Amino acid sequence: MDPIRFVLVFLISLVALVTAKANNTETDDIVWRERALQARQANQQAYEPNPHIVLNHLNSHVHKAFKGYNSTRRGLVGKRHSGPCEATNPIDQCWRCDPHWEKNRKKLADCVLGFGRHTTGGKAGKIYMVTDPSDNDLVNPKPGTLRHAVIQTEPLWIIFARHMVIRLSQELIFTCNKTIDGRGAQIQITNGAGFMIQYVSNVIIHNIKIYDIKVGSGGLVRDSITHYGQRGQSDGDAVSVFGSSNIWLDHLSLSSCYDGLIDVVKGSTAVTISNCHFARHNDVLLFGASDSYSDDKIMQVTLAFNHFGKGLIQRMPRVRYGYTHIVNNDYTNWEMYAIGGSQGPTLLSQGNRFIASDNMNAKEVTKREYTTESVWKNWVWKSEGDVLQNGAFFIQSGDPHHKFVHGPEYIPPKPGQFASTLLSASAGNNMSTPSRKRLMRDFKRLQHDPPAGISGAPQDNNIMLWNAVIFGTLQLSCPDDTPWDGGTFKLTLQFTEDYPNKPPTVRFVSRMFHPNIYADGSICLDILQNQWSPIYDVAAILTSIQSLLCDPNPNSPANSEAARMFSENKREYNRRVREIVEQSWTAD
Missing domain, CATH: 2.160.20.10 (Single-stranded right-handed beta-helix, Pectin lyase-like)
Structure with missing residues (x-):
């Protein structure tokens, strides 16, 4: 092809390409203008002139959902259950x-x-x-x-x-x-x-x-x-x-x-x-x-x-x-x-x-x-x-x-x-951390197969803080005349994101008199300290504390008076414990 003809073909092709691009751009503009117009009309129709209706509708559903969630959980105390739906909103x-x-x-x-x-x-x-x-x-x-x-x-x-x-x-x-x-x-x-x-x-x-x-x-x-x-x-x-x-x-x-x-x-x-x-x-x-x-x-x-x-x-x-x-x-x-x-x-x-x-x-x-x-x-x-x-x-x-x-x-x-x-099931929220997943699993296990004489559940707004109860029922590890029988003792368990690699902080809320329980309710128990293992779950913690009540270790005292009395004057020790049991019946 001679140079002049080549240049003419190139110029014609270039003009065609520019024209086609301009036509495509014009077509694009028409398509998007039509979409924008249709969307604008749809947006106007979607607008809610009475937003308070939307507010009330949402808030009412939240109250209903939360009421059902708490009712389910209250029904679990001390009962076997297949477990509630974990969704909270x-x-x-x-x-x-x-x-x-x-x-x-x-x-x-x-x-x-x-x-x-x-x-x-x-x-x-x-x-x-x-x-x-x-x-x-x-x-x-x-x-x-x-x-x-x-x-x-x-x-x-x-x-x-x-x-x-x-x-x-x-x-x-x-x-x-x-x-x-x-x-x-x-x-x-x-x-x-x-x-x-x-x-x-x-x-x-x-x-x-x-x-x-x-x-x-x-x-x-x-x-x-x-x-x-x-x-x-x-x-x-x-x-x-x-x-x-x-x-x-x-x-x-x-x-x-x-x-x-x-x-x-x-x-x-x-x-x-x-x-x-x-x-x-x-x-x-x-x-x-x-x-x-x-x-x-x-x-x-x-x-x-x-x-x-x-x-x-x-x-x-x-x-x-x-x-x-x-x-x-x-x-x-x-x-x-x-x-x-x-x-x-x-x-x-x-x-x-x-x-x-x-x-x-x-x-x-x-x-x-x-x-x-x-x-x-x-x-x-x-x-x-x-x-x-x-x-x-x-x-x-x-x-x-x-x-x-x-x-x-x-x-x-x-x-x-x-x-x-x-937010308990929100995408990526803090319920997805290993510690919180483990605590939800502990909660399910406690619902499905609760050991006799204990119950526990997370607080309504914080899975890292649990309320628990130990009932002073007669256990195989306790003598028939245990002074703890009939008591209802409340505890709290505070977990961190290090759980289960580290134990929770456990404290009795109820007043206690025991060789291994401090005045502030904290507990001297090896599995909560140097003998802790990640294999322990909430149920294991509570059953260990339950066993500790009737099988104290006076050689490692947290309450020196109770330890001395348990070793030297068991009759007086049992009387003091029965006072604690009676107080637990009326305590808030």
């Missing part, structure tokens, strides 16, 4: 208490509370099983991959064939009416892009671990069966909810992403974020991304039963405009502030626990940004039933007489001292 009780939940996965869609309460995800569709963790073809995703599943037009309930670690090459773009259900497998999204829920409605994401998310470079990505187009660079969020409604994010474990863990922006509304665990991150939650985008006034988000754990700095959440209900969450760490905002958002904080760090400059829960007190003093930020510990303080604002719910219809939250209990 109403969302988890809704499905976890069904031992055959895998046969009825879609029941999960009936469990959502809060502003996202109408979300059903893929309930109306088929089950789609992800069998392939790869993400290599972004324009024509391989059937069986997660990307292939989320772009289908029909509703789908997406599950996983096995444990998977998935690296997304570019952001995962959802279509409407999808559920990603990670129950029954360990699903990790890491070292790639995150989830983009853009201009859609009705999405559930459940039981997924997302961490170390990177910025996506962009490129051609399919976003539906009928369309693919050019995507720009992604932000590096774990989950971005962009102009969408009826979204439920539940039991997600999120940490260490490039930008935010969860963003709810661009007029999104009817969102519930529940039972999630957040750790090791700076900008945690962003609700409303721009001071100039006033359409976020319709934003309504519920943040419930979440655990804010180690290594968090700020934005839990940071809110612009809209209405955020922050209820029964456990904040155990922040380095700057927990809850912040600008542009006059309405924030109702109910029944949360806020534990400040030891940093004297980070005790305040709240932060108003880019405004003066003369302005923010009118914003409605209220705290009801919150527990503030280690010097934490919450600065309220707005009309001090403002009522979110008026009259007898008002249902108060469960107070903040119960927050950790309500």
Whole structure:
């Protein structure tokens, strides 16, 4: 080919390529403009003009769930039982208490509370099983991959064939009416892009671990069966909810992403974020991304039963405009502030626990940004039933007489001292530590096969602190005339995260007179000290103490008077013990 002709062919090809790219860009713009318009209409329909209905609905379910949980546990004292459902909050009780939940996965869609309460995800569709963790073809995703599943037009309930670690090459773009259900497998999204829920409605994401998310470079990505187009660079969020409604994010474990863990922006509304665990991150939650985008006034988000754990700095959440209900969450760490905002958002904080760090400059829960007190003093930020510990303080604002719910219809939250209990099954929360898992196992064993004469259970809001009772019944190891017979003796057991490698601190609450029990109720017993072994569980501890009552060791005294009397004047010793037994009948 001669040089002139070659140049002409090249120029014609270049013009064709530029024209095609321009046409594709124009087509992309049309597709996304149509989606944005449809989403805007759906968001307006999802907005709740009477938010107090949502507040009361959630709080009433919490009270009912907690009442049932405590009633079950009270019924276990001294009885054999198959064991209660471990779920403590109403969302988890809704499905976890069904031992055959895998046969009825879609029941999960009936469990959502809060502003996202109408979300059903893929309930109306088929089950789609992800069998392939790869993400290599972004324009024509391989059937069986997660990307292939989320772009289908029909509703789908997406599950996983096995444990998977998935690296997304570019952001995962959802279509409407999808559920990603990670129950029954360990699903990790890491070292790639995150989830983009853009201009859609009705999405559930459940039981997924997302961490170390990177910025996506962009490129051609399919976003539906009928369309693919050019995507720009992604932000590096774990989950971005962009102009969408009826979204439920539940039991997600999120940490260490490039930008935010969860963003709810661009007029999104009817969102519930529940039972999630957040750790090791700076900008945690962003609700409303721009001071100039006033359409976020319709934003309504519920943040419930979440655990804010180690290594968090700020934005839990940071809110612009809209209405955020922050209820029964456990904040155990922040380095700057927990809850912040600008542009006059309405924030109702109910029944949360806020534990400040030891940093004297980070005790305040709240932060108003880019405004003066003369302005923010009118914003409605209220705290009801919150527990503030280690010097934490919450600065309220707005009309001090403002009522979110008026009259007898008002249902108060469960107070903040119960927050950790309500989180007992949350994703990645502190119930997942080895010590707490072991304690739950000890509790189950004690329910299934309780030794005669003992009972014990964790306190309602703290599995690390147990209440126990030893009954002074006649035992094989005791003589028939034991003076302890008929007594009811109360103890506490305080565990640490080192359990079972280290023993708990055990102390009698009831008054005692015994050679191996100190005046403060603590116990001198070898298995609680130098003879401790991880094989001992709660039942073994209590039965050992029970045996100690009638078989003391006066040669290692904690109470020298009782030891001397036991060795030299058994009759007087028995009389003193019987006084203790009689006092135990009437002690509180």
